[in-house]
Amino acid sequence: MPDTVLVLNSGSSSIKFGLFEISAVEPSLLCKGLLDEHEAKPRLVVKSPAGEDLFETRTEAPDADGGHLFADVLAFIEDRFGEHHLHLRAVGHRIVHGGPDYSGPVALTDDVVAKLEALTPLAPLHQPRCLAPIRALAAIRPALRQIACLDTAFHHGLAPPASRFAIPRRYEERGVRRYGFHGLSFEYVAGRLAEIAPELVAKRTVIAHLGNGASLCALRNGRSVDTTMGLTPLDGLVMGTRCGTIDPGVLLYLQQHEKMSIEDVQHLLYHQSGLFGVSGISADMRTLLASGEIAARDAVDLFTLRAAQQVAMMATTLGGLDCLVFTGGIGEHAKEIRSAIGERLGWLGVRIDAAANEEARERISAGDSAAEVFVIPTNEELAIARHCAAVLRTMRNPAN
Numbered sequence: 001m002p003d004t005v006l007v008l009n010s011g012s013s014s015i016k017f018g019l020f021e022i023s024a025v026e027p028s029l030l031c032k033g034l035l036d037e038h039e040a041k042p043r044l045v046v047k048s049p050a051g052e053d054l055f056e057t058r059t060e061a062p063d064a065d066g067g068h069l070f071a072d073v074l075a076f077i078e079d080r081f082g083e084h085h086l087h088l089r090a091v092g093h094r095i096v097h098g099g100p101d102y103s104g105p106v107a108l109t110d111d112v113v114a115k116l117e118a119l120t121p122l123a124p125l126h127q128p129r130c131l132a133p134i135r136a137l138a139a140i141r142p143a144l145r146q147i148a149c150l151d152t153a154f155h156h157g158l159a160p161p162a163s164r165f166a167i168p169r170r171y172e173e174r175g176v177r178r179y180g181f182h183g184l185s186f187e188y189v190a191g192r193l194a195e196i197a198p199e200l201v202a203k204r205t206v207i208a209h210l211g212n213g214a215s216l217c218a219l220r221n222g223r224s225v226d227t228t229m230g231l232t233p234l235d236g237l238v239m240g241t242r243c244g245t246i247d248p249g250v251l252l253y254l255q256q257h258e259k260m261s262i263e264d265v266q267h268l269l270y271h272q273s274g275l276f277g278v279s280g281i282s283a284d285m286r287t288l289l290a291s292g293e294i295a296a297r298d299a300v301d302l303f304t305l306r307a308a309q310q311v312a313m314m315a316t317t318l319g320g321l322d323c324l325v326f327t328g329g330i331g332e333h334a335k336e337i338r339s340a341i342g343e344r345l346g347w348l349g350v351r352i353d354a355a356a357n358e359e360a361r362e363r364i365s366a367g368d369s370a371a372e373v374f375v376i377p378t379n380e381e382l383a384i385a386r387h388c389a390a391v392l393r394t395m396r397n398p399a400n
């Protein structure tokens with residue numbers, strides 16, 4: 001009976017899932033899908049690994065969340081794959097904030113869920129969306145094992161000064177420091193880079209995860225040594241609706257002079273800022289690139305300027321730049337953004353080959369570039385499936 005895991009990836013602008021068989025060393029995808037929340041009645045779409053449509057359903061409940069819809073996913077899987085006698089061993093979840101405690105995946109218990117829930121103020125856009133399916137699945141399948149894979153775990157070894165904020169030390173002792181996020185994506189992409197170009201593993205690498213949420217990671221020997229997100233996933237790059245790095249005085253100004261409440265400021269920074277706030281048009285890079293409006297161009301310009309500035313910042317931590325990798329929805333698909341960032345980094349010797357970039361080839365750097373530049377599609381779901389398979393193996397063979 002083949003063992004499987006169901007993986008849920010709840011991001012800020014999408015909820016994706018994948019069913020993986022884990023009998024072999026490398027998990028293999030059986031079906032995948034997403035929850036499309038862009039319409040009034042969220043739509044659940046299930047596809048084959050090759051992308052053919054298998055199943056579609058819409059929720060009737062106006063305030064249904066991912067939790068409810070994953071009951072439908074489970075029902076679909078049992079119906080479709082039941083005849084193959086698949087054994088669902090666990091559900092693996094991407095959890096955005098893991099706090100200071102976790103350097104790897106963790107089996108979910110009530111205590112762990114409570115601990116993760118307590119981190120909600122540090123990731124209000126994500127944590128409730130990540131935790132809702134856990135509760136919904138626990139209610140309908142109390143015996144089903146659930147495993148959390150934390151976005152913060154990859155950065156667990158981050159040390160001062162990179163991890164430190166310049167505020168009194170007592171706050172650092174209470175956990176106020178840079179945690180970093182998008183760790184599952186960085187881990188997957190770093191692994192793929194090691195397959196494509198093993199000679200670069202020990203070199204100075206920056207991975208740019210540019211999606212609805214966006215952050216950079218500086219890596220040496222496959223490990224995170226710096227990253228642009230901080231205590232929360234607000235810091236760093238300009239994002240779909242998040243501000244990224246900002247003068248903290250702006251927050252004081254908004255409260256003192258604009259008389260905004262803390263809740264209003266939080267809403268402004270997480271939901272109304274970034275590409276959406278600057279353009280006044282959309283948080284979606286596709287829409288902005290297609291728009292003829294000056295405000296859309298302004299938002300895109302700020303996005304690429306900040307991205308290039310912060311690549312240079314990561315390069316400073318590394319003492320140079322040998323390799324730059326683009327990933328995430330924007331990094332993988334928006335050639336205009338890759339070339340604009342590449343141009344802004346020309347002073348560092350970065351040169352992108354126009355034809356390779358146009359075709360989104362794996363390696364897009366020009367022959368005379370001082371740094372190799374790659375486009376590597378991320379796969380957070382596979383990273384989660386690998387972790388779950390490893391956790392299940394350890395449970396079976398505790399001596400390993």
Ligand SMILES: Nc1ncnc2c1ncn2[C@@H]1O[C@H](COP(=O)(O)OP(=O)(O)O)[C@@H](O)[C@H]1O
Nearest residue numbers: 011013014211212213284285286329330333334
């Ligand atoms: N072909 C494309 N061209 C430009 N931007 C794209 C393209 N496809 C996706 N994107 C952008 O990618 C972003 C979403 O990234 P993604 O990584 O899928 O999001 P999430 O962070 O929710 O996982 C959106 O801004 C979207 O416009």
Ligand SMILES: CC(=O)OP(=O)(O)O
Nearest residue numbers: 011012181182213233
């Ligand atoms: C951490 C984060 O920003 O995630 P996402 O890109 O899914 O919003």
Ligand SMILES: [Mg+2]
Nearest residue numbers: 011211212213
């Ligand atoms: Mg994402």
